[in-house]
Amino acid sequence: MKLNVAVFFGGQSVEHEVSIISAHQAIESLDKEKYNVLPIYISKDQKLYFGEALFNMETFKNLDAIPTITTHIDLVNQNNQVEILPVKTSLFGKKVLGTIDVAIPVMHGTYGEDGTIQGYFEMLKVPYAGCDLFSAAVGQDKVLQKHILHDAGLPITNWFWVYAREMDDDPVGVLTKVRKLIYPVILKPARTGSSVGISIAHNDDEYRKCFEEARQYDEKIITEKVVKPMREINCSVLGDQYNAMVSALEEVNHGDTNELLDFKDKYLQGGNSSKQSQGMASTSRIVPAPISDGKTKDIQELALKTFKILGASGVCRIDFMMDAETSTVYVNEINTIPGSLAFYLWKETGVSFPELMDKLVEQALERERRRSRMTFSYETNILENYSSQSAKGAKQ
Ligand SMILES: Nc1ncnc2c1ncn2[C@@H]1O[C@H](COP(=O)(O)OP(=O)(O)O)[C@@H](O)[C@H]1O
Ligand SMILES: [Mg+2]
Known part of the structure; x- marks a missing residue:
């Protein structure tokens, strides 16, 4: 039996279009002898669409027309199977458009690479390719990632991070940290990608400007020594x-x-x-x-x-x-x-x-x-003996 493999792409990200290209390269390469390939497009407003037209790259020349030539869908796990259902009910009820055995997210940046869609797959209980929710989130957050890499003794450039508010509350303190790194430094919002909001500063004035730019995209701002x-x-x-x-x-x-x-x-x-x-x-x-x-x-x-x-x-x-x-x-x-x-x-x-x-x-x-061999719940129900009197301070 062929596996039903759904490729998810698009999403609310500045790399929306890049994801469409990557996904189509992946779809073309999936062996059609082994897999039924199901393309699922996520629009920039995070709705899911399904249909034959999604196989054709020409479809993506006009993103606004996609809802009119494909079906707006929802995914539901019923009887241990993830079903593709139309959002709109027809006269004959909801017809299952397909089922998914494996999901492959080919989405870059926010909502795709950052744990969001992985969390959605976890809730659906569908096996999915790539990083799990936790590693995806750490992969997207440069602050968490750098702490882990540093802790593991992996070589990273000298750096520090602050919440953007610190620049309002204590600019001198922040600039003192910057000077310790020695200019030029590079500023990065912690969780964007595609170089969005990233720039290089050579002095305090430039640093302040770059900081204002970076904080448009994230509250966590990284400053790093430039390698040059x-x-x-x-x-x-x-x-x-x-x-x-x-x-x-x-x-x-x-x-x-x-x-x-x-x-x-x-x-x-x-x-x-x-x-x-x-x-x-x-x-x-x-x-x-x-x-x-x-x-x-x-x-x-x-x-x-x-x-x-x-x-x-x-x-x-x-x-x-x-x-x-x-x-x-x-x-x-x-x-x-x-x-x-x-x-x-x-x-x-x-x-x-x-x-x-x-x-x-x-x-x-x-x-x-x-995962199927791991324990995620206990057979006992601690609420069996629940009484409202004992509810206060129940969490130890
Ligand atoms: N410390 C650095 N010194 C010099 N160039 C850098 C440094 N950090 C990043 N860059 C340049 O900026 C680009 C984008 O930075 P990166 O951390 O990869 O963010 P993004 O997630 O946006 O790809 C890198 O590909 C590299 O060319
Ligand atoms: Mg990069």
Whole structure:
């Protein structure tokens, strides 16, 4: 029997369109002999849509028309099966449009990569590929992530973080911390992604301006020492905490400017439409990264350690910064649902895109098998002897 595999994409994120591209690359690569592929599109206002039109990339040229040519759906777990149901009831009641055995979220950034959709899958009790709710959330929150990486002894740049309010209450205190790092520093909202709200400051005046920019996006603001001159090296990891493999490395090309790659640089490539349609696979990159075998092994080892300590699973991409002069390597961040699912790194490693998708399905089912052996509830009901007199202070 074929497995029903639902690919979720879109969502309320600045990377909505990038997710559509990544998801279609994934849908094309899922083996149709093994799987019934069910595309589920999440609109920017977080509604779920289902229908044949979602297989066609042309559909996404007009996002506003999607509700008119697909069915607005809801997912419901009935009799231990997740059913796809239309939101609107017809004269004949609600007809089940399909069932889901495995969910694959191919969503980047907020609501997709940050634990939100993973929480939804948990509530539905549907096996899903990739990080679980906890590792996805930690992967999206740079503050939590850096604390964990630092605690595990992994190399990260010098940094500190504050709540934005601290800049109103004690600007001198914040600027004192900044000067300890020594300018230039880079400011980041803790939970955005795609370089949104990130900028570099060279002095106190610039710092104040960058801070105002960053706090538009998050209350938690990170300040970090700039690595310069910097080479950006990425590595993908595939699997789970028990069994994971590392990919070839890539070097992301910054050109001569060594400036930040912003959202447009990453995805729009100066408006070149043929490159646009390739998502992350189009960014200027060299695979394998032209660095020594020894350094490659070191980075792969760090990637594996980062993946494991953050409790990640599925296919992730771990980004590194290498000081171009000293060759010192720093872990920058994990991307728990990387652009194009990093297939181009796996291709170089000898894992085809269809094999990568097989492994994601297998990982989702394997986690479900492990979980089914765990205890999540007790047979006893402590409310059996409940009386309203004893209710006060019941929680010990
Ligand atoms: N400490 C740093 N020094 C120099 N450049 C940095 C530093 N941190 C980040 N960058 C640059 O900014 C980009 C975006 O930062 P990153 O932390 O990856 O945030 P995002 O989640 O938006 O991708 C990185 O890809 C890198 O090019
Ligand atoms: Mg990044």
